[in-house]
Amino acid sequence: MKENTGKSKYVMLGMLALTPQTGYTIKKWLENEYSHFWQESYGQIYPTLKKLVEEGLAVSSHNSEHGNGRGQIIYTITEPGKKELSDWLSKAPEIEKFRYEILLKISFGDNTTKEVLLGHLDEFMKRNEKLLEDMNGYMEEMEGEKGQNFDCTYSKLTALCGIHLYSAMKAWAIEAKGIISAKGEKNHETKNT
Amino acid sequence: MKENTGKSKYVMLGMLALTPQTGYTIKKWLENEYSHFWQESYGQIYPTLKKLVEEGLAVSSHNSEHGNGRGQIIYTITEPGKKELSDWLSKAPEIEKFRYEILLKISFGDNTTKEVLLGHLDEFMKRNEKLLEDMNGYMEEMEGEKGQNFDCTYSKLTALCGIHLYSAMKAWAIEAKGIISAKGEKNHETKNT
DNA sequence: GAAAGCATGTAAAGTGTTACATGATTGG
DNA sequence: CCAATCATGTAACACTTTACATGCTTTC
Secondary structure: OOOOOOOHHHHHHHHHHHOOEOHHHHHHHHHHHHOOOOOOOHHHHHHHHHHHHHOOOEEEEEEOOOOOOOOEEEEEEOHHHHHHHHHHHHOOOOOOOOOOHHHHHHHOHHHOOHHHHHHHHHHHHHHHHHHHHHHHHHHHHHHHHHHHOOOOHHHHHHHHHHHHHHHHHHHHHHHHHHHHHHOOOOOOOOOOO | OOOOOOOHHHHHHHHHHHOOEOHHHHHHHHHHHHOOOOOOOHHHHHHHHHHHHHOOOEEEEEEOOOOOOOOEEEEEEOHHHHHHHHHHHHOOOOOOOOOOHHHHHHHOHHHOOHHHHHHHHHHHHHHHHHHHHHHHHHHHHHHHHHHHOOOOHHHHHHHHHHHHHHHHHHHHHHHHHHHHHHOOOOOOOOOOO
């Protein structure tokens, strides 16, 4: 009845499966490579890492001699931790729930002006355009690196998902702007010259 | 310092702007027409409606003579409520945070088998295919209705967003399956016939 | 010498879902 | 008569972010 910590637990395990590291580096890693589809705050990271140790899924080693700050705590995944991770990976992912505030605002469009909606859509379009460019750049980076050393097939797949998503959202925003813009001109062609 | 109730407040206002109604009918409405991009539970709906009345953004009328159950409470939006709604509509929508569990699982793909990932992707693809079909059906429905009575431009725009999204996710899943399937066959063409 | 970064952590508040309790009416 | 639907509501729990506190090292 007390199973707790939700997905964060598995995210930590996945991060530690990559390499033994600290809560701080996990946060940086998430911010840089995962932020487009996942995010965790320190408020979740540190308590979750502690629980991992309590449950025997990771071990911690305190390193006070290393250089900066108050010393770091390096977490390493254990065999039971690897088992827990791979068990979770086998289970069907939960169905994602979307919460698009922009769609909400468009739904309620009758309570505002066309101009307001067009403004939101324009920002949305530009944001997705930018994300698309960034993601394409990131993809090229990986394509370069890949020829050399690492197999980043899985990272490329998540980036590819971003590319599909951002392209779709950009295309939709452009289409939506067109439809809303055209909405004023009905069946009357009255001209008062 | 105590501003509370987040987006739910505005969702309720938007629903009441449509027509005066009960918490129950708001829930049904959300489930049927908005669930692909927004969801609220009774645990949010009822307390939020009460707060709306406290703040003067809606008024409630208790109807005990109407038929079933313990009677219903019909909420009606007020002028200040309409103002609050349209003010919120003008503000830039918050940037959406995605949490795609399937991308997380793919990222951690090295800790499981190709088969597991292909299975997840296949389910994801089918689910999005289904959603796409449903949304296309819904769109056609509206196209029929529209010729007759109501202007459902905004509902059609949100449905269109769904169509773009689901198509993109379906396409990605198919592509990703191909890439993962091909991953085993490297540079060796060994055949043991 | 100040700012930024490294590094840890927690308390409080905010946000959201689930499970339960209640009870009448309608349809099979 | 039983199940479903209409209809309200809350307490407990689960999840997540924000703001704060601490303090060393490195860079400008």
